[in-house]
Structures are given as structure tokens and as C-alpha cells.
Amino acid sequence: AQKITQTQPGMFVQEKEAVTLDCTYDTSDPSYGLFWYKQPSSGEMIFLIYQGSYDQQNATEGRYSLNFQKARKSANLVISASQLGDSAMYFCAMDGSNDMRFGAGTRLTVKP
């Protein structure tokens, strides 16, 4: 069975600094996709970034980058130049073999 682990229930970062949110996964599928979503207090789920298991390069989307280490089965999200609007819950997710799993989430608070 697939499993996603986010070990940081909460994180704090100073505005304009970078922050890394951890995510590890476990799967026996050779082919899978990894996602990060942001959920602000409004409750909507916002797609941030995607990494395919066969992608050679780490994914980047604006201020978001995914540090993909396949051998270690980790897919950490790096947010550069944090903004107050980045305060939210962040979920790591994995899609493989018609099974979509989400981690428990990390609550990020950006301090002014």
C-alpha cells in the first residue's frame, strides 16, 4: 500500500526567507506522480507543483520547487522568499496505480 508522511505538523518562517516542507513516501510502483497542494483558511485546495517519478529534473513553479530524491523517496517542497499569503496548510500527495494518497499536512505560518 502507498503511504505519504509529513513529519512537520507546523512550521514557522520569517517573511522573505526560504522554507522547506518535508515529505517522504512509500510505494512499490515504478511509476507515480507527486504533488503539493496548498489549503488556505478559506478551505480550497490549490495545486502548487507536480513531479513525475521518471522526471530527471526537479520541478519548479515560480517560487515553488520540489526537491525530489528518488532513492530516498522524498519530495520536499521549497518555498523561496516567503510571503504572508503563504500561511496555509500544505499537503503532499502521491498518485500511483489508481490510488491517490495525501499526507497529514504541514501548517506553515509566515511571520512579518
Next chain:
Amino acid sequence: DARVTQTPRHKVTEMGQEVTMRCQPILGHNTVFWYRQTMMQGLELLAYFRNRAPLDDSGMPKDRFSAEMPDATLATLKIQPSEPRDSAVYFCASGFPLGTAVRQFFGPGTRLTVL
């Protein structure tokens, strides 16, 4: 700007009542998901459709939950009878293939409270 729509946005009902939640996926998306989010369990996949056919509903309590896609523009999730432990936010998402995965677009959710 295409969006997934869900109705109702909020629902308060009494234990034992039937609840039907509706989702309109984004036109052209061939995959639809239903999720449930609670503080205790987080986000759980309940059911998953591709081209309107159910692919996986193993996450759904079969005795009271049912999910259907009567046509490409409508997905429904029904709970009968509802119980207080069903109180949660129910998300629908639609998507298209992205590599070997599915790029999902989430609806705003239905917040269900069962008294």
C-alpha cells in the same frame, strides 16, 4: 476560467436523513474524484471515476455511501442514512492525465454537518 462546482456548499441535516452532494466537473476532464476531509483522518479518497466508470471506491463505506456519474457533467455522492461521524468537508476534483498521474482541480467542497 473553468472551475469544478459543488452543491450545496453547506448542509446541516439530522441523523438518519439522506444527503446528496453534487459535483460538476470541468468540461473535458475524464477523471473525477470524491474525497472526505476531517481533522482526525485528514484527506481520504472515497471514490474515483474515469470516463464515468467507477475505478475505485474501496475508501467508501459501502453500506451507506454511493457514488455515481449519471453523465459527463454530473457526479453525485449520496449518504443514506447519514450519521454524525459523516460530518466532514467533501471535496470533488476533476482532472486529466499528467504523466502517469492525474492533474486534479478541486471544487470548493461541501461542508456537511450531521446532528
